[in-house]
Amino acid sequence: MPLKKATTVNIKAGATDQVNIMRKIDKKITGYSVSAANEDAKNLAALAEPAVTIEQMHEKFARPETLEGSTYKIKTPLSDHALYITINDVILNPGTDHELRRPFEIFINSKNLEHFQWVVALTRVISAVFRKGGDVTFLTEELKAVFDPTGGYFKSGGRFMPSLVAEIGEAIETHMKKIGLIKPEALSDVQMEVLSEKKAEYEVRNNLQPSAEGFPASADLCLKCHTKAVILLDGCKTCLSCGNSKCG
Numbered sequence: 001m002p003l004k005k006a007t008t009v010n011i012k013a014g015a016t017d018q019v020n021i022m023r024k025i026d027k028k029i030t031g032y033s034v035s036a037a038n039e040d041a042k043n044l045a046a047l048a049e050p051a052v053t054i055e056q057m058h059e060k061f062a063r064p065e066t067l068e069g070s071t072y073k074i075k076t077p078l079s080d081h082a083l084y085i086t087i088n089d090v091i092l093n094p095g096t097d098h099e100l101r102r103p104f105e106i107f108i109n110s111k112n113l114e115h116f117q118w119v120v121a122l123t124r125v126i127s128a129v130f131r132k133g134g135d136v137t138f139l140t141e142e143l144k145a146v147f148d149p150t151g152g153y154f155k156s157g158g159r160f161m162p163s164l165v166a167e168i169g170e171a172i173e174t175h176m177k178k179i180g181l182i183k184p185e186a187l188s189d190v191q192m193e194v195l196s197e198k199k200a201e202y203e204v205r206n207n208l209q210p211s212a213e214g215f216p217a218s219a220d221l222c223l224k225c226h227t228k229a230v231i232l233l234d235g236c237k238t239c240l241s242c243g244n245s246k247c248g
């Protein structure tokens, strides 16, 4: 069969090439130089790639006519009226490897005029920080650390909120996580190992099929990371996703 013959010849040729490439150098290497052919290839590659200018956020950045954003509703026991927080984003270097979505402006709306003055001040200052450029994620920590001297309040689900300002900070954090500006906290290798051991133990005790991925179907919702990954083991509730644990 002619086809089979041809194939055999090809394999032999390939094997010979391999030998040539892996040639053993017996003598001492006294010097080296990059061959001209390589140099030409590099130059060609440089010509083919146009110089990229990466656009950064700065004060003089002209606001595009339309912006995309999200609105977050905040309902507190402090007021009958909800607070609406709208954050609009700009997309820098769209369609390139350096594409970056950044918050550009914030609006806070409420029927409650009691807070009008400082709410206007806060939105102007936060928007100005957004437009200044650089790392703006620190805003969330600053705002979340504000405590209302008259006492905070409990949100549904039993979570404590120290002030309305902290709640605004949390809405901004949620938004920054959504657009990828704040990366979710990653667990260390040791934590991952402990969680996978707990998962395996839980599966053995409950006669479940061991699984490599995912969480047990019977797991509860975690209030910290909002993942259905909380298992009960030795009287402790542990989230297999974020590691949040509570005993008793």
Ligand SMILES: [Zn+2]
Binding pocket: 222, 223, 224, 225, 226, 227, 229, 239, 240, 241, 242, 243, 244
């Ligand atoms: Zn969790």
